[in-house]
Amino acid sequence: MIEVRHLSKNFGSTVAVKDVSFDVSRGEVLGFLGPNGAGKSTTMRILTGYIPPTEGTARVAGHDILEDSLSVRRRIGYLPEWAPLYGDMEVIDFLRFIADIRDIPPGETRERIARMVKVCGLEKVVGRVIHHLSRGYRQRVGLAQAMIHDPDILILDEPTSGLDPNQIIEIRELIKEIGRDKTVILSTHILPEVSQTCGRVLIINEGSLIASGAPEELARRFEGRGIVQIAVRGAPRETIETKLAAAPFVDAVRSLHSTGDGLHHFTIQGTETGGLGEKLFRLAVESSWTLAELHVEAATLEDVFRRLTRGENA
Amino acid sequence: MKNIWTITRKEFRSYFDSPVAYIYITFFLVLSSWLFLRGFFLVGQASMRGFFGILPWLLLFFVPAATMRLWAEEKKLGTIELLMTLPVKDHEVVLGKFLASFFFLTVTLALSFALPILISVLGDPDGGAIWGGYIGAVLLGASFLAIGLFVSSLTENQIVAFIIGITLIFAFFIVSEEFVLYNAPRRLVPILKFLGLGAHYDSIGRGVIDSRDVIYYLSVIGFFLFLNVRSVESRKWK
Incomplete structure (x- = not known):
C-alpha cells in the first residue's frame, strides 16, 4: 500500500529525515517509534502531501505523492499531531464539512456521520462546540474526521498523546479494531503502545531508520543471551x-x-x-x-x- | 468548484459562529451612518456622495479586520495542516476563503441600504450615482479583501495581519491621491494614477461604469489571490 524510497527532508541545514525507505502492506499496523524530534511527524507530513521531500519518493496506493497528491490525499485519513480542529464549529458541523470536502454523496453523509459518532463514541458531544471538548473527545473527533470517508490508509500522528490512561486504552482498542481491515501508520514515543497495537515497528532516531521488525522480533533480536x-x-x-x-x-x-x-x-x-x-x-x-x-x-x-x-x- | 463552495460556506458560517460578526456589522452601520448623517443634514442635499466619500476610509479598517483571521488562525492552531492534507487544491481554498469574506462584506454593505432609502424619502437623489457608488464600493472592498487575505497568509498573528493589512491597503489606496501625485517624479505619475485603488473608485462613484475600471479591480483581486496561493504553497519551498 505504501512504498517509501530514500526519503530525505532538510529544513535549511537541519536534517529532519535522512534516507528512509520502508514498505507497508495492506492491513498492516505500523508503528513509528522514536524520541521527540526524530522525524516521525515530518515523514507523515511528507506522506500526506503537506510538505514535499527534499529527496526520494513515495507511492501511496500506487499514486506518487508528488505527481498525484490529490489521489493520495483521497485515500488517506490523517490525524495530525495534537489533533488540530476548528474550535468554533460544532462536532456535527465539522464532520459534515469534512464529509463534503471528502466527496461523500449528500445522501450518505448522515449515515456516515452517524457511524463515525458510534465508532468513536461521540454520542454525548455531537452538538457541542469543539472548543469546549476535553482532550480525549477532541482526539476522537480527530479520528472520526480521519475515517469518515472510509480510507484504505490511516496516518495517525501520536493519537494517544495527552490522554489519560482510560482514554489511551479506548483509543488503542479503537485503532486495533480499525487495523483489522485498514493499513495504519501511527507514531508514538510511548513504547507499550507499540507492542500492544502494532504488527511492525520502525525505530527512527535523528531522521534515520535504525531498526524495523515485529515488536517481539525486535525484542528477541536485541535480547543478547536468553x-x-x-x-x-x-x-x-x-x-x-x-x-x-x-x-x-x-x-x-x-x-x-x-x-x-x-x-x-x-x-x-x-x-x-x-x-x-x-x-x-x-x-x-x-x-x-x-x-x-x-x-x-x-x-x-x-x-x-x-x-x-x-x-x-x- | 464544489470544494470552493464548501469552503466558502464553512468560512461564511464561521463569521457568524461568534458574536464578533454581529458587533462588527452593527459598529460599521452605526459609524458609517453617523459620519454620513452628521454632514448630510448640514449640507441639506439628497445625495449619497458624502457616504461614498468616507466609505474607503472605513473599509480601510473594517476589511483587514474581516480577513485577518482567515489564514493566521489556521496557522496558529495548526488546522492548516488538516485543511491542506484534505483533497483540495490550494487555489480552491484561497478562492473559498476569499468568496466567504466577499459575501460577508456584501451583507454588511447591503445592510447600509437603509440610508439611500431614507434619502429617497427625504428627497430625490440620483439613482445612478447611488448604484455606481455601491458597485464601486463592492469592487474596492473586494480588492481590499484580496490584499487583507494575502497578508493574513503571511503570519500566524492576527494583530500583525490586521496592522500590515491596513498599511498595505492604505499605501495602495493613496498612491493615486492628488497629494502623492503632486510630489511624485513626473514619470511615475501615470503609473501611480493607474495603480491607485482610489482613482478608479472615484470614477465609478460618479455613476460611470467603465470596463477599464472593472478590469483594473479584477486584476488587483486576481493578482493578490495569486500571491496568496503562492504564499500558501511556500510551506513546500522550505
Missing part, C-alpha cells in the same frame, strides 16, 4: 544447582529462593539466544524433576529502544 526463570522440585537445592551449572547450554545460574513445599527458584542465563527454555525442560525431564514454572524473560521494547537511540551496541 534469561529464563524456573521453579523446580524433586531434588535438593544444591543438587539442582550443580546439575544446572554443569549443563553445556547454561552460562550462569543464580539460586533465588526456596519455598516450604520444596519448590526451588532459579534464574538461568543461557550461552546462546534461543531454545533455552526447551533445553531446560528436557533436562528437568531427564533428571526426573518437576518443572513447576518456566518463564522466558524477553528483553522489552524499552531495552531495545534505549540501546538503539543512545547509540549503544546491542
Whole structure:
C-alpha cells in the first residue's frame, strides 16, 4: 500500500529525515517509534502531501505523492499531531464539512456521520462546540474526521498523546479494531503502545531508520543471551544447582529462593539466544524433576529502544 | 468548484459562529451612518456622495479586520495542516476563503441600504450615482479583501495581519491621491494614477461604469489571490 524510497527532508541545514525507505502492506499496523524530534511527524507530513521531500519518493496506493497528491490525499485519513480542529464549529458541523470536502454523496453523509459518532463514541458531544471538548473527545473527533470517508490508509500522528490512561486504552482498542481491515501508520514515543497495537515497528532516531521488525522480533533480536526463570522440585537445592551449572547450554545460574513445599527458584542465563527454555525442560525431564514454572524473560521494547537511540551496541 | 463552495460556506458560517460578526456589522452601520448623517443634514442635499466619500476610509479598517483571521488562525492552531492534507487544491481554498469574506462584506454593505432609502424619502437623489457608488464600493472592498487575505497568509498573528493589512491597503489606496501625485517624479505619475485603488473608485462613484475600471479591480483581486496561493504553497519551498 505504501512504498517509501530514500526519503530525505532538510529544513535549511537541519536534517529532519535522512534516507528512509520502508514498505507497508495492506492491513498492516505500523508503528513509528522514536524520541521527540526524530522525524516521525515530518515523514507523515511528507506522506500526506503537506510538505514535499527534499529527496526520494513515495507511492501511496500506487499514486506518487508528488505527481498525484490529490489521489493520495483521497485515500488517506490523517490525524495530525495534537489533533488540530476548528474550535468554533460544532462536532456535527465539522464532520459534515469534512464529509463534503471528502466527496461523500449528500445522501450518505448522515449515515456516515452517524457511524463515525458510534465508532468513536461521540454520542454525548455531537452538538457541542469543539472548543469546549476535553482532550480525549477532541482526539476522537480527530479520528472520526480521519475515517469518515472510509480510507484504505490511516496516518495517525501520536493519537494517544495527552490522554489519560482510560482514554489511551479506548483509543488503542479503537485503532486495533480499525487495523483489522485498514493499513495504519501511527507514531508514538510511548513504547507499550507499540507492542500492544502494532504488527511492525520502525525505530527512527535523528531522521534515520535504525531498526524495523515485529515488536517481539525486535525484542528477541536485541535480547543478547536468553534469561529464563524456573521453579523446580524433586531434588535438593544444591543438587539442582550443580546439575544446572554443569549443563553445556547454561552460562550462569543464580539460586533465588526456596519455598516450604520444596519448590526451588532459579534464574538461568543461557550461552546462546534461543531454545533455552526447551533445553531446560528436557533436562528437568531427564533428571526426573518437576518443572513447576518456566518463564522466558524477553528483553522489552524499552531495552531495545534505549540501546538503539543512545547509540549503544546491542 | 464544489470544494470552493464548501469552503466558502464553512468560512461564511464561521463569521457568524461568534458574536464578533454581529458587533462588527452593527459598529460599521452605526459609524458609517453617523459620519454620513452628521454632514448630510448640514449640507441639506439628497445625495449619497458624502457616504461614498468616507466609505474607503472605513473599509480601510473594517476589511483587514474581516480577513485577518482567515489564514493566521489556521496557522496558529495548526488546522492548516488538516485543511491542506484534505483533497483540495490550494487555489480552491484561497478562492473559498476569499468568496466567504466577499459575501460577508456584501451583507454588511447591503445592510447600509437603509440610508439611500431614507434619502429617497427625504428627497430625490440620483439613482445612478447611488448604484455606481455601491458597485464601486463592492469592487474596492473586494480588492481590499484580496490584499487583507494575502497578508493574513503571511503570519500566524492576527494583530500583525490586521496592522500590515491596513498599511498595505492604505499605501495602495493613496498612491493615486492628488497629494502623492503632486510630489511624485513626473514619470511615475501615470503609473501611480493607474495603480491607485482610489482613482478608479472615484470614477465609478460618479455613476460611470467603465470596463477599464472593472478590469483594473479584477486584476488587483486576481493578482493578490495569486500571491496568496503562492504564499500558501511556500510551506513546500522550505
